Amino acid sequence: MQLNPSEISDLIKKRIENFDLSAEAHTEGTVVSVTDGIVRVHGLSEAMQGEMLEFPGNTFGMALNLERDSVGAVVLGSYQHISEGDTVKCTGKILEVPVGEALLGRVVDALGNPIDGKGAIETNETSPIEKIAPGVIARQSVDQPVQLGLKSIDAMIPVGRGQRELIIGDRQTGKTAIAVDAIINQKGTGIKCIYVAIGQKRSSIANVVRKLEEHGALAHTIIVVASASESAALQFIAPYTGCTMGEFFRDRGEDALIIYDDLTKQAWAYRQVSLLLRRPPGREAYPGDVFYLHSRLLERASRINAAEVEKLTGGKVKGKTGSLTALPIIETQGGDVSAFVPTNVISITDGQIFLESNLFNSGIRPAVNAGLSVSRVGGAAQTKIIKKLGGGTRLDLAQYRELAAFAQFASDLDESTRKQIERGQRVTELMKQNQYSPMSVAQMAVSLFAANEGFLDAVEVSKVLDFEAALQSYMKSEHSELMANINATGDFSNEISSGIRTAIETFTKTHSW
């Protein structure tokens, strides 16, 4: 027998002393039927939509359908022990989950219970999972970047703090890889990360946790897990749980990044719950409010102004804006972005990173399709130097795409067309980047500068990545001051420009790759 630390008799005595002995008033109902995790309850005339209901055996449920004579509820967790005739109590509360700094570095389930075996979570604060998004007055426009550490994304599809940027693509195109790299790159930036895994295999979740731990990124990350083996109700609420945990940081004037991996599975779980509740099916058998399911979630990712932060913290935090950036992930079937859920989420978000399996298979990783990917607000937030240098990259790739079909007749083409094709091939090559190796702003700036200024034109296409690697290690060892300067300011001045130029010129003369 093992005693818990909370079982010391003095502690127990104190808790008994402080125990509130007033009579408890609540409304009660009776379970009429239990079917696939859906419980119909007779009575409960005062239940609220979304209210937590208490079942016997310390099990909770959520009231979703309020009808004239009965309430339809989903059980959160296992429902095998609930039977007809059991009493159900109203709690008078909307479902709440623990929030706070103590959650960082932890793996929790959709209700905020730790599942990583590291003991209880030391936080007293809880917050309801369903909240209304900040209003118009409380918001501030997005003007600070979130660096994902991936050249192709930071240069062409920049993400700002408070933005919602969709990552969309078929299975096996590296969607999660981008998300994990983004989390790893936030190490030391002060941006807290939340990774919500919905309907995934436990093995892949364990893999992500291990990778984050290996790269020292778990300390600033909360992982919310509703794996494929958990009930549909938990998979459906998990994103809201994660969002609430992220909002805690946003409302304290800090920056947070949340990844929903993935919302397609959440929509499936919600469809299951809705159909079992006998709500009428609509397109693709989704219920009528599947758009609202995602829009109310993603609206909560926002940037709020200093006045609102001051109000929310009761004047404790002044002059700081807060943000919650969301990177929702959607999995498409056979590249079909016109299916119901993908179109919905595309229209809600502020842009999308479109990943393609044929790019992935031809070795272009991250497999970003530069033509279809956009960021509607990120441009205003992009670091100046990347904005200046990245503009050329986008143009080079756009021109290359138009001409790529003629690449095999290169010898018959005129000089300028051939040059464009060659430039395009090199830039495409340069956009490749290994997993778990995010780049700093300065590193990206050097690579992009080399491409823009034609230093790559003399390099063989197959050697581009070797050239880049050698250049980066040269810059790191010989010009660390310049790099630190770029990282610190992010500005693009003549001085920096000429600094990089001379450095690359010396490198090309003196080094081989």
Next chain:
Amino acid sequence: MSELATLARPYAAAVFKRAKETGATGKWSLSLAFLSAVLRDENISVVVDNPKISKQALSTLILDICQGQVDDEGVNFLKLLVSNNRLSLVPSIATLFEAYKADDEGYVDAEVTTAYPFSEEAKSRLAETLEKKLGKKVHLNVTEDQSLIGGVLIRAGDQVIDGSIRGQLQHMQKALK
């Protein structure tokens, strides 16, 4: 159960309106209670659910049983139920009728469970307090249950006020976990 209530509601509403018009809510209440007792009887419910028995025979049978217990309007009501195949709804109709009646007359039925016998004075004081809290007249129905250990447990409709020692112990058990 909830589906039955949906089906029974129009009948209960109609019966209640008619009873109000004729001022015979008390009488209807008694006859509905009698009818539901009859229909809860196993032998009767077998007959009611048997599709081979014609409506004619069924209504004759039921009317024979109820002779003297229901008035002319009651007989008409029964005939209507038989012809609509809704005879099995009578218990639900009776419950809903009682709810309409209680709502109309402005009282609630409160089930009070106590651990020890209740004095008349305590009863009237409890009724008074409950009337203030619920804003309605209260009809107390007191039963005893030793397992409460002490205190009272009050149920009025869906509302439960748990002031028993057992309830507090359960509450404490959860809090100390």
